[in-house]
Amino acid sequence: MKRLLPILLLFSMSACIYPFDIQKEEGEHMNLVVSGDILIGETSRITLGYVYPVGSPVGAMRKEFPMGTLTLEGDGGFSCKGEYQYRGVYSFDTSTAPANQRYRLNIRLLDGQEYASEWLGVYQAPAVSDLRAEPADNGLQLFISLDGADSLWNFRWDYTETWEYHADFVPVLMFVPGLPDGDNEDPGKIYRERYPEEDYYYCWTSRQSVEPGLASAEGQSGNRIKDRLMMTIPYTDPRISTLYCIDVTASGLSPGGRAYLQHLHDISNNTGSLFSPTPSEMPGNIRCLSDPAQVALGYLNAVQRTTSRLFVPPTYYKRGYDPEALLFYPAPDEDGRYNFDQVFVNDSPVRFSGEAPTRENVAWAPKRCVDCRASGGTKNKPEWWPNSHK
């Protein structure tokens, strides 16, 4: 009975969410989308795009978008024209834009439609009072604490993760099937020694956050937030295998901007539960001047930003597999060939003892065990990376 009851409950409760076909819509793009912020003190990037029918391939949505002119004006006389970069991105040189002005973005599309944002006051940057990592049961947790400026009560943070990792083994020989022997190809010769430049042991990679972190201190006695969980990294995650770095960019937000982004997050991720609010579209702060019936999506903010960086050593990393278990000894087929390409492409032997590699004295490994690039990284080490790994 003790076992039966939980099973009965599970029977009815555990499997209650199922995939559901997306109702794909037909047709062309719909509303204009304006995303990005006016970044005072640095280069701003505003992206124009469209709403596409749900189910459209994401790649197809990243279209070139040189379809109009964008200008940024300040109520103190500042003016800047956007320069088209690529795929709808316009850049503005706002590195010298004064923080004591209000700004407005004007958009004129090639089809004649004109849009404009509201006048936007500049929000000061909060201070990152603490950025730290702490071990927990389910992984390494990263927390952030922010202190707002005088009138700053709403916060946003984004981050860029950069991490160094390495392959499991350093190979001695490289698997190159059908290596030429002079002018002739020798099917039996399948390896050569590794050149020095073929050092694929250390790699670096980087990625940006997708969802902005949002927090509000409204209703609190102090305009700061403490120990907000940004993410949890499992202990077996390669990100913390060698050296991990997170660069956090924090900025302030208008109350409307925070509500808009929070609403955007909620209707994209937090729907469907028993008590979820009915999803709906929340108006942004961009209006179509030429046709009030047109609705543009997006909410611009004019902000200053601050950054903070945290390195995490591999103290907590636990390798989730045994690379030794992936090693194997090669065997030729009936024709005496090593058809590894049937299984592994360009895989490399990693262990060699004796003068001539034989089945017994060479252990081979998949490429991902000896070439860090196979996991998505590159050999492009950031200039500011603090160690001497190559």
Add this chain to the structure above:
Amino acid sequence: MRKLVVCLLILAGFSCYAQSPLFRGREMRDYGFAFNGHYFWNTAQFVPGTVFFNGILYQNVPVNINAHTQDLLALESEFLTPVVAERALTAWFQIDGIYYMNLRYYGVSDAPEGFFQVLTDGRRTVWMQRRKLFAREPGNHNGLKGIGYDDPNYRENVIAYFYQQDRYYIEKDGAFKRIRPGRARRAAMRPVIPDLDGTPSAAVPRTLSRPPLLKGSSESLPPGWFSTQDPSEERRALLAAIEQENLIASYRNKTYEIGSVGAAARATVSGVVRDVASGEPVQSALVSDSSGKIYCYTDPEGRYELTLPTGDNLLSFREYSMEDMDVHVIVHGSGGLDVVMREKVTALQSAYVTANSMANHRNAGMGLEKINSATITHIPSAFGEGDVLKAVLTLPGVKSVGEASSGFNVRGGSSDQNLILFNGGTIYNPSHLFGIFSAFNTDVVDDIELYKSSIPVQFGGRISSVLDISTRDGNTERIRGSLGLGILTSHLALEGPIVKDKTTFVLGARTTYSDWLLKRLPAVSGYSGGKASFSDVNLGVTHRFDERNTLKVTGYWSRDGFTFRGDTTFRYSNLDVAVKWTRTADSGRTLSVSAGYDRYSNTLDRGYFTDPLGSYSLKTTVNQGFLRAGVKQRRGVHTLSWGGDAVLYGLSPGMLQPTGESLVIQRSLAPEYALEPALYAGDLWQPEGSPFSIEAGLRYSSFLAFKPAKYYAGPELRLSGKYSPLPNLSFKAGINSMNQYIHLISNTSSISPMDTWKLSGADILPQRGWQAAAGAYWTVLGNSVDISVEGYYKRMYNYLDYKSGAVLSMNEHLADDLVRTRGQSYGVEFMLRKQTGRLTGWVSYTWSRSLLQEMQDRGLETINGGAWYNAPHDKPHDVKLVGNYKFTHRYSVSFNLYYSTGRPVTIPVGQYLYGNALRLMYSERNAYRIPDYFRLDLALNIEPGHYLKAFTHMSATLGCYNVTGRRNAYSVFYTTTAGRDVRGYMVSVFATQVPYISLNLKF
């Protein structure tokens, strides 16, 4: 089976209290079944005896005693026909030299009804009463105990017989007490020859309150002495003497005389109808004459009143869970007649709703649905727990946004437009465990009435419907109880007398062990470590001061709490206390006064671990006190009702408290106070013999909000009429209007634990609505099948919807985030119901629409551009089939089939890149629908066996909810996986078959 026998035995016992008229007819007793042995005291032969009756000593009269009913029988002299002597006028009689005394005649009020031998054990006087009890038990035809017969209701053969039981009593400390002497002591007892020529002396305990005045003597009964044709003044005087006493009719096909002979052509007969087993009043029983044109329904205290022509009448008493009762009455003048009915012994009283098939043709009101606890417990439900709200959802015109959702929607109204009354108190959140269970314990629930169209004038405050739920009175005879065990919950109920025949109690409690269960779930379930629990307690105490005054005190408390993942905890609680006094005056006027206090509070604790500086506890509370007074009186063809009520509200819309090291500022939204008084008057015009009847009423409700002061008021019309060209065919139409001054603040589809309530004020207008409805009702196939069709059109104004991104909690400017909408709903409900036979149940089909439209023009932000849009509960097609097939008395199968159109939802129609993430753009509000809903439930019901002497009775239900295992969608939703890919999901609450077993033990 046992229940029937118990009922019969108690029925027999109950008859001992009867203040019966002199004549009971020539048929002595219609037992309605075969039995072995006889019910006479010693011999079936009538022997000469002496009777002291009404002050006259009759000698050498052939008499005998029915020990079963404790009646003196005499052979009328001319025709030698056995008749029953009026016990109230019989002092004593003597047979074979043994004296039998009616101690009650002598004023010993605490003595049992009946006749006693006077004995002595050498030390003191002992009174002995011999009783013949009736028993039935399974057995063969030729059993030793008695003869058997086949009862069509039972699969087994049954033996029925009488057995003897002698009871001994003494007087001790001024009280009449029963003793149980041993065999030797009984053998030592000797009869006492009392001095009965006017002074009984030691034969009667205590002081005589009614001296037996000897007015004369006779050698034999005079001709026609017990005859209805007896025109003598003496008999008239006797009838007048007992006229003041209410009669209690306990046997069918008997003749009862009411009132003294007068010149009036019509007279009023009134009384109380009770359940013979429990003594509880029977509510909503139909009382009618043989023509069916003169009728009424018993009120919650079981009272009825009819104006009948003098002379012979046949009164019919019908109540769906009770056996039919027909009583012959000879009405001489106004008087009383109390009636006892016995409960039907059927496996499932699944036929419900009205007293009988013809009820719809007699009632001018429309849209009244009734359901009782027996029906509820046999409707298959998830986890086997009988559920009031789930049973209500099987009725046509009642919908919900999905299974396991709190609240319900009636004829297109929203869930906050239903007034849910529990013993007069308002229940603001009627669900436990997110809507899986309702807040009402079926163990203590009596009748449930849902008014979805013609809402009685005494109800107000909500614009869609009234769900009136009341708890039972406790058993007046003995302590009884029940215990139920289910997969997730268990429940216990106790009831019984506190003061015999005066005060009863009923206590019910439920709890769940889902906490225990959740702890044992594996981590992969996602619910491990969560908590979810609820409890509720009901207590009711009923005190009858006398036949006319009753006081009922009820209390209800419930609490819910749950946490799933994270550190957010929801808690909410209901508390209701009410006291109700009911008084029935001589003129048949019934006065009801009730007062009470209701409280609903919910609390959200959040962020203690994940956001220490932002952690808080948020609490909202609704307090209300109410006072209601109403009078109902019948005057000729009019039944008038008038009264008033007032509700005093005190709302705390939000109290925010920091927890731990939180920096959250403690603050409270301004409390809201308001008074909602109302006056009403109504009349049911019901001319006898006319195919027409009209019920009309006017309710004037008002609302005074304090701080800032704002006053709203308005009339509410209630009008309905009926035309019945044939006894089994009627047409009805009605219209009513309602006002609502309190609003649910929620932007979820169903009631959620964090929903709050808000009063109307300067910036929030009262909701107003009206509904017009018409219907036709036809009863066919020997009154066993009802066919009905009802259509309605409803309009609503100032219903609140929400702006996108609305902040609903701790919002000082909440009105800015709300939008007012107007609503319209319309539909047709077809229903076919079979109430008798092995197969009972109903099938209904409803086509309906429910639409909303924003009343303001907010430009681009206007919901759906100002066009009509689907309400969240708009489900146009709805088919329900509920039934029960009874194989035998003990075994039956229940089934429940439900199909409906999927409810409207708002889904994404577009996607776009915003920052680094893929975002969704949603359609117009409620422009799409989730997949249609279909579910089939089955249950096997096993009722207790026939073992008469068992102390406990076990019943069991084995069932399966969602037999087909269909994954019905509660909702569909879309997410952007890692911000880069749109995926659709469907939430299905019960995505597979849910088998269950429910055990119920009654004792």
